[in-house]
Amino acid sequence: MLHEPISETGTDRSIPKKTRLGIFMFLFYMVVYAGFVFIGMMFPRAMGAEVIGGQNLAAVYGFGLILLAVLMGLIYNFLCTRYENRMNAGGAE
Amino acid sequence: MIYQVSFTAIVIFGIFVLSVLGLSFFFARKAKSASGYYAAGGQIHWLVNGIAFAGDYLSAASFLGICGMIAFFGYDGFLYSIGYLAGWVVALFLVAEPLKRMGKYTFADALDAKFNSRSIKLTAAISTLVVSIFYLIPQMVGAGALVTPLLGLPHWIGVVIVGSVVIFIVATAGMTSTTYVQFIKGALLIVFSFALVVMVLNKGINLSPSKEYHRFVTLEASLSAGRVQGVAHPDYRVLGQHREGELTFVKLERNGVTSWWKLAAAGAKPILEEALSIVSLEDGTVLYNGEPKENRKFYQVGHVNKIVVDGKEVAATGPLGPFAFLNRIKDSEITRFTSKAFRFGSENVRLFYQNVTPGREVIKPGLYYKLDKGATIWSRLDFLSLMLALFLGTSALPHILIRYYTVPSQRAARKSTIVAISAIGLFYILTLFMGTGAMINGGLDVQNSNMSAPLLAKTFGLTLFSIISAIAFATILGTVSGLIVAASGAVAHDLMDKFLKIEMSEKGKVKAGRIAAVAVGIVAIILGIIFEKQNVNFLVGLAFAIAASANLPAILMLLFWKKTTSRGISWAISVGVLSSLGIILFSPTLYEIYGLSPAQAPIPLQNPGIISIPLGFITLVVASLLTGKRAAKKA
Numbered sequence: 001m002l003h004e005p006i007s008e009t010g011t012d013r014s015i016p017k018k019t020r021l022g023i024f025m026f027l028f029y030m031v032v033y034a035g036f037v038f039i040g041m042m043f044p045r046a047m048g049a050e051v052i053g054g055q056n057l058a059a060v061y062g063f064g065l066i067l068l069a070v071l072m073g074l075i076y077n078f079l080c081t082r083y084e085n086r087m088n089a090g091g092a093e
Numbered sequence: 094m095i096y097q098v099s100f101t102a103i104v105i106f107g108i109f110v111l112s113v114l115g116l117s118f119f120f121a122r123k124a125k126s127a128s129g130y131y132a133a134g135g136q137i138h139w140l141v142n143g144i145a146f147a148g149d150y151l152s153a154a155s156f157l158g159i160c161g162m163i164a165f166f167g168y169d170g171f172l173y174s175i176g177y178l179a180g181w182v183v184a185l186f187l188v189a190e191p192l193k194r195m196g197k198y199t200f201a202d203a204l205d206a207k208f209n210s211r212s213i214k215l216t217a218a219i220s221t222l223v224v225s226i227f228y229l230i231p232q233m234v235g236a237g238a239l240v241t242p243l244l245g246l247p248h249w250i251g252v253v254i255v256g257s258v259v260i261f262i263v264a265t266a267g268m269t270s271t272t273y274v275q276f277i278k279g280a281l282l283i284v285f286s287f288a289l290v291v292m293v294l295n296k297g298i299n300l301s302p303s304k305e306y307h308r309f310v311t312l313e314a315s316l317s318a319g320r321v322q323g324v325a326h327p328d329y330r331v332l333g334q335h336r337e338g339e340l341t342f343v344k345l346e347r348n349g350v351t352s353w354w355k356l357a358a359a360g361a362k363p364i365l366e367e368a369l370s371i372v373s374l375e376d377g378t379v380l381y382n383g384e385p386k387e388n389r390k391f392y393q394v395g396h397v398n399k400i401v402v403d404g405k406e407v408a409a410t411g412p413l414g415p416f417a418f419l420n421r422i423k424d425s426e427i428t429r430f431t432s433k434a435f436r437f438g439s440e441n442v443r444l445f446y447q448n449v450t451p452g453r454e455v456i457k458p459g460l461y462y463k464l465d466k467g468a469t470i471w472s473r474l475d476f477l478s479l480m481l482a483l484f485l486g487t488s489a490l491p492h493i494l495i496r497y498y499t500v501p502s503q504r505a506a507r508k509s510t511i512v513a514i515s516a517i518g519l520f521y522i523l524t525l526f527m528g529t530g531a532m533i534n535g536g537l538d539v540q541n542s543n544m545s546a547p548l549l550a551k552t553f554g555l556t557l558f559s560i561i562s563a564i565a566f567a568t569i570l571g572t573v574s575g576l577i578v579a580a581s582g583a584v585a586h587d588l589m590d591k592f593l594k595i596e597m598s599e600k601g602k603v604k605a606g607r608i609a610a611v612a613v614g615i616v617a618i619i620l621g622i623i624f625e626k627q628n629v630n631f632l633v634g635l636a637f638a639i640a641a642s643a644n645l646p647a648i649l650m651l652l653f654w655k656k657t658t659s660r661g662i663s664w665a666i667s668v669g670v671l672s673s674l675g676i677i678l679f680s681p682t683l684y685e686i687y688g689l690s691p692a693q694a695p696i697p698l699q700n701p702g703i704i705s706i707p708l709g710f711i712t713l714v715v716a717s718l719l720t721g722k723r724a725a726k727k728a
């Protein structure tokens with residue numbers, strides 16, 4: 001079984017930095033998502049316009065939002081792990 | 094549609110359910126403490142937990158509901174995929190780690206970690222219960238819908254089977270068993286959905302979906318004074334016609350069998366297009382395409398009317414890549430089926446007529462949500478409200494939140510969320526291909542949009558249909574298990590233990606959780622039977638809206654606003670639950686269920702999020718500022 005041992009959580013000095021990063025990345029994604037909703041709501045015909053390789057804006061933007069979430073998740077994890085390793089060296093977590 | 098019970102499907106289904114029960118027995122031995130029951134002892138590996146997250150999240154709504162909605166309405170169903178996935182961004186960037194740091198077993202624990210307030214315990218537990226039950230209803234409805242064609246049993250028996258199996262799983266083993274059931278089911282769902290999409294792309298687009306597919310015919314008609322007098326076929330006799338708005342439907346008879354047709358072109362050359370019909374006669378007899386049910390003449394449908402490749406019409410495309418597939422769909426014409434019900438003499442008639450739609454309309458929003466032609470300010474706000482609720486609802490769902498406590502560290506919580514986003518993202522991309530695949534390959538049951546994904550699998554053979562149906566059933570089992578653990582935690586842990594302060598030993602707490610699981614399960618079974626006719630996706634959208642209105646303001650403001658008070662949180666949860674429920678109860682859809690005219694509904698919104706979510710935040714801020722000032726004065 002892939003069980004991990006229970007580990008105690010000590011003081012994590014990287015919390016403020018991870019929190020700021022999380023808020024920044026959330027706001028960035030929210031703006032991109034809001035753009036999709038705004039175009040769909042106010043300019044629905046624009047969603048049918050061809051943009052790349054014959055694909056319309058709806059397909060490109062929709063797939064883009066899904067892929068962007070995955071990509072940003074990986075970047076977030078990479079940066080958070082780096083903050084934790086750097087700032088908690090010799091300390092907790 | 095009229096389904097034929099398959100022995101293979103029953104065997105595969107049986108193997109799945111027995112395997113799940115076996116797994117529960119195995120892990121039941123591990124759940125001896127409250128921590129083991131509610132949070133799997135906090136020992137689950139992040140990779141397992143991440144896939145289990147996906148298994149938990151990819152519910153009946155995701156697999157059955159979204160695929161079905163895409164199959165019937167094209168891209169508008171995919172909006173749910175985008176919104177559901179985007180919600181994980183909020184969970185990952187704002188909620189996952191802080192919540193892991195704060196909580197112990199449940200959502201109420203996390204909120205209460207700072208204040209130790211009885212009102213928070215009470216309101217958070219009630220909110221958890223309300224959201225979980227709203228989320229449970231569509232799962233149970235989906236289970237019933239699935240079991241009917243799979244095992245040939247009535248809807249209510251399907252609901253009872255799912256409820257009983259899940260109660261057994263949860264009451265015996267709790268979160269550990271639930272986690273592994275979700276892990277296996279999540280992995281299987283993604284693997285087999287991927288395989289199904291590969292098969293769809295490999296087949297390409299054909300004018301004739303399969304050898305067995307029903308050939309829809311057209312008849313030339315003769316008109317006089319706007320009425321159809323006859324058809325250019327000696328066997329058919331005109332029995333009557335009915336006008337419904339702009340549309341004219343004609344009743345014909347051939348060899349004693351009646352059928353309904355749509356008058357398609359009333360110009361120089363009028364033609365009649367064959368429609369599917371369900372006719373209830375005065376004596377209670379129901380005819381499917383003019384014949385009794387046992388004759389099995391009500392078939393699955395969905396086909397392409399015209400395929401255009403590089404400006405030329407073709408009969409088939411051959412294998413296609415994913416982007417080429419979407420491009421060919423965009424350039425083609427697809428036959429969708431639109432429903433119309435009316436009374437004809439003493440008969441109640443329900444028709445499903447062919448509605449040829451340009452492919453470019455299918456691959457963009459607008460076939461379900463009125464955003465372009467015929468759009469109103471309310472229809473646009475409804476779209477905005479839905480997208481807002483989906484975006485903000487995920488991170489406030491109690492059964493998702495409790496999964497952060499099953500891993501040992503903040504880092505593991507973060508990693509498992511990223512695994513979940515990747516797995517769920519891949520699955521949601523597949524939904525567009527499964528949905529459109531069902532739309533063009535005869536994967537539609539016009540009576541039940543929830544069956545599109547399994548019926549698409551059926552076009553590739555009975556074995557694949559059996560496996561996909563069994564996975565869909567396991568999908569429901571997994572999600573319902575998670576929801577019942579969350580709801581039983583709210584009752585036994587938050588209400589009985591923390592709020593009412595009933596003295597219980599560790600064993601007593603687990604026993605209380607199990608009894609609560611049985612009680613919640615029974616409530617879910619009853620509601621699943623009552624709500625049989627409701628749309629699965631619509632109900633899940635409501636659960637998201639309630640969660641986003643009641644729980645999210647409390648979670649986010651507690652984490653990011655220092656002036657948040659316990660009163661602010663409990664008031665925000667109360668207002669969020671009550672306002673979202675109130676708007677739902679006075680919405681057009683519920684008015685229709687009450688038997689009233691939807692136009693009379695005082696609030697013309699289907700989804701309450703656009704009003705109730707801001708209201709939750711405003712309540713929290715105002716109540717916190719007021720109670721914070723009072724506390725400061727007292728000090």
